[in-house]
Structure formats: structure tokens, C-alpha cells
Amino acid sequence: MSLDIESSSAATAPPGAPAPSPAELAARHGLTVSGARPGLGAYVRQLWGRRHFITSYATARVSAQYTRARLGQLWQVLTPLLNAAVYYLIFGLLLGTDRGVDNYIAFLVTGVFVYTFTQSSVMAGVRAISGNLGLVRALHFPRASLPIAQTIMQLQQLLMSMLVLFVIVLMTGELPGPSWLLVIPALLLQSVFNAGLALVMARLGSKMTDLAQLMPFILRTWMYASGVMYSISHVAAHAPQAVKILLGLNPAAVYIDLMRFALIDSFTSEQLPPHVWAVALGWAVVMGVGGFVWFWKAEERYGRG
Structure with a gap:
């Protein structure tokens, strides 16, 4: 190949003039590095051009996820419901963390459903590149399509589960009101945050093959620190101020609290951390934009090595 380029360079150079370098010759003829x-x-324009592929891929994965299970898509709802039932038995009945919480069933189920969205997005992001190496190596497309599609897939599952969540909340005595409309911006901000986090985990997971085995332990610890099963404001009432600030800045807890504030009348603004909407927006912007840029910087390395 180098001999052919040098021969071509010599052939195109005027007599007595220095032959152009291979890079100059490639630029002259519009050649670029493969996979650059x-x-x-x-990159953003390429990603937007693949938007139909992203949504179709996410929808197809949702449809195929439980094809071998007898109950099929019903498991999308049953899984968080069963988790909520187990948590209610252990934390609500046995450990008594429902003390100080009105309408604990709605409180708990909302926390489980919302946290499951983030947890599933993270786990799907870890495997977004490493689990699709054949596709990554065979086709040329923006690799960010995969973790973003995985986040959309988890969002679609959550939206189906939200119907059950609304029914449970109504059965516990809550009535629809204007505050229920806050579900839309809260879910939008969480989706952007989850997509950015999935992009970060996709880059890490593409090189760290053991990350998928480690993440369940990290996510379980994060869940216990996010007030899924208990009220942070009640438990941390006498904690040091630094601990309260850290718990209030926890993004998982922030999005859970916003959803509870929207759906549960007894969950008032006094139980929310200060400037909660600003914190939610900040996490969405920082993680969404930062995660996307950090993923893009390694674009040419995915699927290699």
C-alpha cells in the first residue's frame, strides 16, 4: 500500500517539485481514516439521522425480551411489583421503616418503580457495547445509538409499568390532581440523566469486562442510600448537615422524591431537599451532556482490541 501511494505521489508531482506526502495526497482525493x-x-447530526433505527431497535428489544417466558411482557410489571412486595415485607413489616411515612404502600411502590428505571438503564448501558460487538464491528453507525436505545427501551418498560403504579396509588386513596402533571418533567429529566449515565457505563463496560458482575453490588448500595424503602427526611432528621446535603444531592433520591411529590398528597414540599428542581435539572444536564461527550471521545476505539 505504501509503495502504491509513493508511486502515485511521484506520478502526480510536477517535474522538479517535491512529491506530496501520503497525508496530503489522501486529503487531495478526499480520503479519510477508516473508523475515525x-x-x-x-456526530450529533449522524446520531439524529439514525433516530428511527434507535427507536426501532429499542422497541424490538422490548418485544423480544420476554418471548421465552410464559407470561411474556407481563414480567415488565411483575418484576418491580414483586420487588416492592419483598421490600414491604422486610422493611415495612419486619424492620418498621414505614414509621413516619403516610401511605407507605404508594410511597414504596413509587420508589421501587422509579429506581428500577435508573438501575435497569445502568445495567443495560454496561452491556450496550460489549454485548453487541458483532453489530459494532460489522456496521458503521454512531456507537452512542446503542446505550441511548437501551435507555429508551427501559423508558418504554417504565411507561407500561406506570399504568399499574397509577392504579396502586389510586387504590391507596390518592386522587388525581394538577400535581400529577409534574410526572412528565420529572420523568423527562430522569431519562436524560439515565441516558448520560448509560453512555458513561457503556464506555467503561467496553473495556472492563468484569464491570457487569460488580455493578449489582454498587446499585444495591445506591438503592439503600436513595430512600427507596424509607423517608430520608425522617431518618436523617438528626444527621450531620454534611450527610443531609449529600443525601439531598443524590440524583436517584431526587428523581424518586419528585415522583412521590407529584403522586402522593401526603408527601409535601417540606420533605423535598432544597432547590430540588434545580438539582434535578443540573444532574440531567451534567450527566446528559458530560456522558455524551465522554462517550464520543472514545468513538473510534469501540469494538477494537
Whole structure:
């Protein structure tokens, strides 16, 4: 190949003039490095051009996920419900963490459903590249399509589960009100945050093959620190101020609290951390934009090595 380029360089150079370098010759004829990372703006445009592929891929994965299970898509709802039942038995009845919490069933189920969305997005992001190496190596497309599609897949599952969540909340005595509309911006901000986090985990998971085995332990610890089964404001009432600040900045807890505030009348603004909407927006922007840029910087390395 180098001999052919040098021969071509010599053939195109005027007599007595220095032959152009291979890089100059490639630029002259519009040749680019195979698999080179495009600029950030071009990458965003490529990703937007694949938007139909992203949504179709996510929908197909949702449909195929439980095809071998007898109950099929019903498991999308049964899984968080069974988790909520187990947590209610252990934390509500045995450990008594329902003390100080009105309408504990709605409180708990809302926390489980919302946290499951983030947890599932993280686990899907870890495997987004490493679990699709055949696709990554065979086709040229923006690799960010995969973790973003995985997040959309988890969002679709959550939206189906939300119907059951609304029924449970209604059965516990809550009535629909204007505050229920806050579910939309809260879910939108959480989706952006989850997508950015999935992009971060996809880059890490593409090189760290054991990350998928480690993440369940990290996610379980994060869940216990996010107030899924208990009220953070009640448990941390006498904690040091630094602990209260850290718990209030926990993104998983922030999005859970916003959803509870929207759906449960007894969950008032006094139980929310200060400036909760600003914190939710900040996490969405920082993780969404930062995760996307960090993933893009390794675009040419995915699927290699």
C-alpha cells in the first residue's frame, strides 16, 4: 500500500517539485481514516439521522425480551411489583421503616418503580457495547445509538409499568390532581440523566469486562442510600448537615422524591431537599451532556482490541 501511494505521489508531482506526502495526497482525493471519530457536531447530526433505527431497535428489544417466558411482557410489571412486595415485607413489616411515612404502600411502590428505571438503564448501558460487538464491528453507525436505545427501551418498560403504579396509588386513596402533571418533567429529566449515565457505563463496560458482575453490588448500595424503602427526611432528621446535603444531592433520591411529590398528597414540599428542581435539572444536564461527550471521545476505539 505504501509503495502504491509513493508511486502515485511521484506520478502526480510536477517535474522538479517535491512529491506530496501520503497525508496530503489522501486529503487531495478526499480520503479519510477508516473508523475515525467525527467532530462533535457531525456526530450529533449522524446520531439524529439514525433516530428511527434507535427507536426501532429499542422497541424490538422490548418485544423480544420476554418471548421465552410464559407470561411474556407481563414480567415488565411483575418484576418491580414483586420487588416492592419483598421490600414491604422486610422493611415495612419486619424492620418498621414505614414509621413516619403516610401511605407507605404508594410511597414504596413509587420508589421501587422509579429506581428500577435508573438501575435497569445502568445495567443495560454496561452491556450496550460489549454485548453487541458483532453489530459494532460489522456496521458503521454512531456507537452512542446503542446505550441511548437501551435507555429508551427501559423508558418504554417504565411507561407500561406506570399504568399499574397509577392504579396502586389510586387504590391507596390518592386522587388525581394538577400535581400529577409534574410526572412528565420529572420523568423527562430522569431519562436524560439515565441516558448520560448509560453512555458513561457503556464506555467503561467496553473495556472492563468484569464491570457487569460488580455493578449489582454498587446499585444495591445506591438503592439503600436513595430512600427507596424509607423517608430520608425522617431518618436523617438528626444527621450531620454534611450527610443531609449529600443525601439531598443524590440524583436517584431526587428523581424518586419528585415522583412521590407529584403522586402522593401526603408527601409535601417540606420533605423535598432544597432547590430540588434545580438539582434535578443540573444532574440531567451534567450527566446528559458530560456522558455524551465522554462517550464520543472514545468513538473510534469501540469494538477494537
